Amino acid sequence: MASPVFSAPSTDLSEQEEGTTLRPRFDANGLITAVATDAETGDLLMVAHMNAKALERTIATGFAHYWSRSRKALWKKGESSGALQHVKEIRVDCDQDAVWLRVECERRDDTCHTGRTTCFYRIVSPGDGALTTVDPPPAK
């Protein structure tokens, strides 16, 4: 998908994978995958999506912005909850369809909307696939 801000993905594989120009490969819905980890602990915090505007705002402001697929709206993370994410580093992957944000969180307890420090609070058991919660929901 073309973007008014970013260069288009290159048909030259070497340019896409080894070049120094950001050429995000947005999918048919205009989105790339974004993974946020805690810059200090390395913990995986959340997986979300970005459209061109969210990526542009993240690079320009240093605060993580995503595209909310459920609300169909640009989403500055923490704008309502206070759980802002200060971006310490952004990386892009080989084919440029995913970005990795290393962030410092404000109000880390509200990183997940369920009131946890990460969205990944359940382990899938090998074999039967049952879920075990390692971080119980906060008391109401």
Place this chain on the structure above:
Amino acid sequence: MASPVFSAPSTDLSEQEEGTTLRPRFDANGLITAVATDAETGDLLMVAHMNAKALERTIATGFAHYWSRSRKALWKKGESSGALQHVKEIRVDCDQDAVWLRVECERRDDTCHTGRTTCFYRIVSPGDGALTTVDPPPAK
């Protein structure tokens, strides 16, 4: 998307987010996002996708399986390169549309098809968005 193996996503938000049944929320293409990190170092290795079969095979065998969107085929990671991923832990996120694999790699240098230990070898500069390679390509 219905799966012959897994329970369908619940319309009860509490069941989807707090329940102990795996109810993967596959997208319109039948895929969920999968993030792999190194179980020892915590480094982000790759972001990929899984269909129901790939998720089922990963849980059942303990080796990471993905769905290759480019090849449109089930992909046991490392089957040809030798860079197998032994899954030490699988977690699922709040709405169950993403999984996190903590893996031990064989031939970690070949984790990325470009011959690197991670797909995320380029940093996006704040401001201008130019890319800086932190891990040069291997010598031919």
